[in-house]
Amino acid sequence: MKYITLLILLFSISINSQEVQQVEVVKNDNQISELFEELGQNELKLDLIDILSLPAFDITYERIKDPYSSFGVSMFINAGDNDSASRNWTDKFSLTPFYRFYFFNKRDYGGAGFFAEIFTKFSSGKHDVEYYNFSDNSGSDYIRTEEENFFDIAPGAAIGQKWVNKKGWTFEITGGVGRFLLNKDENDSSTGQEIFSNRPEAVLRGGFSIGRRF
Numbered sequence: 001m002k003y004i005t006l007l008i009l010l011f012s013i014s015i016n017s018q019e020v021q022q023v024e025v026v027k028n029d030n031q032i033s034e035l036f037e038e039l040g041q042n043e044l045k046l047d048l049i050d051i052l053s054l055p056a057f058d059i060t061y062e063r064i065k066d067p068y069s070s071f072g073v074s075m076f077i078n079a080g081d082n083d084s085a086s087r088n089w090t091d092k093f094s095l096t097p098f099y100r101f102y103f104f105n106k107r108d109y110g111g112a113g114f115f116a117e118i119f120t121k122f123s124s125g126k127h128d129v130e131y132y133n134f135s136d137n138s139g140s141d142y143i144r145t146e147e148e149n150f151f152d153i154a155p156g157a158a159i160g161q162k163w164v165n166k167k168g169w170t171f172e173i174t175g176g177v178g179r180f181l182l183n184k185d186e187n188d189s190s191t192g193q194e195i196f197s198n199r200p201e202a203v204l205r206g207g208f209s210i211g212r213r214f
Contacts, residue, residue, distance in 0.1 A: 045211025
């Protein structure tokens with residue numbers, strides 16, 4: 001009986017010695033802030049889709065205010081030769097200030113993860129305007145199309161996801177929509193003409209961006 005009890009005791013000790021206690025490390029706010037400060041609070045990034053499709057440059061500067069929010073501005077410059085005759089409307093230049101709220105988990109460094117964004121886009125470019133029922137000197141009506149410059153403002157909202165590695169390199173996916181405020185068709189009762197703009201009423205904000213935090 002003593003031998004059986006001894007064997008059971010030795011077997012229990014052997015099993016207990018092989019057990020590994022699992023410890024889950026969860027970052028507290030101080031650890032998150034330390035990691036956040038190591039990466040820096042400034043970020044520059046470039047949208048890849050605009051370069052490949054237009055070509056155009058969409059450059060964004062973002063200031064990480066704290067691990068949970070940021071603000072910045074995107075600058076779009078159209079470097080292509082395409083004009084309103086082929087696309088009906090073309091943004092040549094735009095500035096888009098934004099403010100973001102980050103909802104990251106404890107594995108992130110702060111200023112990363114899922115985010116929600118509000119923005120206002122200020123854009124200028126060229127577009128086609130169609131004039132209907134315009135009476136010339138002969139009294140006949142016709143349609144004429146003219147290329148005109150435009151400026152417009154579009155407030156909107158977006159959501160996205162950002163990944164940051166330990167070297168400070170970032171990759172971001174963004175998608176959102178806004179609405180132009182100044183794009184309206186007009187009727188001139190004095191001349192009997194109707195004016196139609198070929199620009200869309202909505203604006204899309206999004207893309208795939210790669211950047212660097214410093």
